[in-house]
Amino acid sequence: MAKQTVSLGDKAVRRIGFGAMPLAGPGVFGPPKDPDAARAVLRRAVELGVDHIDTAQVYGPDVVNELIAEVLHPYPDGLLIATKVGGARDATGAWIRASRPEQLRVTVEQDLRTLRLDRIDLVYLRLGVGGSGPDPVPLADRLGTLTELRDEGKVGLIGLSAASADDLKAALGIAPIAAVQNAYGIGNRADEPVLELCRERGIAYVPYYPLGSAFTGGPQALANDPAIASVAAKHHATASQIALAWLLARYDRMLPIPGTSSLAHLEENLAAARIPLDEDDLNVLEKVRPLGPPVL
Numbered sequence: 001m002a003k004q005t006v007s008l009g010d011k012a013v014r015r016i017g018f019g020a021m022p023l024a025g026p027g028v029f030g031p032p033k034d035p036d037a038a039r040a041v042l043r044r045a046v047e048l049g050v051d052h053i054d055t056a057q058v059y060g061p062d063v064v065n066e067l068i069a070e071v072l073h074p075y076p077d078g079l080l081i082a083t084k085v086g087g088a089r090d091a092t093g094a095w096i097r098a099s100r101p102e103q104l105r106v107t108v109e110q111d112l113r114t115l116r117l118d119r120i121d122l123v124y125l126r127l128g129v130g131g132s133g134p135d136p137v138p139l140a141d142r143l144g145t146l147t148e149l150r151d152e153g154k155v156g157l158i159g160l161s162a163a164s165a166d167d168l169k170a171a172l173g174i175a176p177i178a179a180v181q182n183a184y185g186i187g188n189r190a191d192e193p194v195l196e197l198c199r200e201r202g203i204a205y206v207p208y209y210p211l212g213s214a215f216t217g218g219p220q221a222l223a224n225d226p227a228i229a230s231v232a233a234k235h236h237a238t239a240s241q242i243a244l245a246w247l248l249a250r251y252d253r254m255l256p257i258p259g260t261s262s263l264a265h266l267e268e269n270l271a272a273a274r275i276p277l278d279e280d281d282l283n284v285l286e287k288v289r290p291l292g293p294p295v296l
Helices: 035-047 063-072 101-115 139-151 165-172 192-201 218-223 226-235 239-250 263-274 279-285
Strands: 005-008 011-014 052-054 080-085 087-089 095-097 120-126 155-161 179-183 204-208
Touching (some): 035 063, 063 101, 155 204, 179 192, 218 239, 226 239, 239 263, 239 279
Parallel strands (some): 080 120, 155 179
Antiparallel strands (some): 005 011
């Protein structure tokens, strides 16, 4: 059985958390189609023991943060809330870069306000938002701003998101990095160099899109893979559960954050932590066909 908790700062979190992005409207913009269903998912997640929720000011924007605060505040002891900075949304919903020091500070302050927090447990610097070229703001300036916010008591831990191995190496020379949040999953293993660096340094690895995305076919594409299907049948599990169990077996500081707006899928995802994959299973799963990158 996989290790059941991972320490992040002063909190120990369960291996499977909750990615709150699907609680926003279509295109991660505006309110959810069914606000009551979104509230129910958040309530049930905490009832089932979720103690790691990943969100961002850009989800809505502000919509998801406000839902989290409405439903869960005052927050249960031990709940870790993580956010991301470095991007914003324009009036049309397009993703734009917002990585200047003053923009990072404004985003953190906005997160504190909408989440009703005095300190955010973990803040990721998201790289590469809203631009195809290099960010004109030096990495040292961006991480320096988060370090200042940490020293002010507004940020607990600092992470990186959408980072390459070179990005992570550079960042480690500037500030302590507690976690990396990148796209990774059983059908998208392009991020192995970053994962290996995290293993070497003891950095938590938080895969987003752990079940793929709409661009790669998502859980249905996983279910269509014969290797996953065979292991799922052996364990009387779903393809999504096997994909999550595989992630947990990859690294003892792996913290998947599958997101959903469905109560049934929430319960299905969390149950994956109880599936013990053996060496034979892992060997079979090495044959899974690549699905490609999830895009966002």
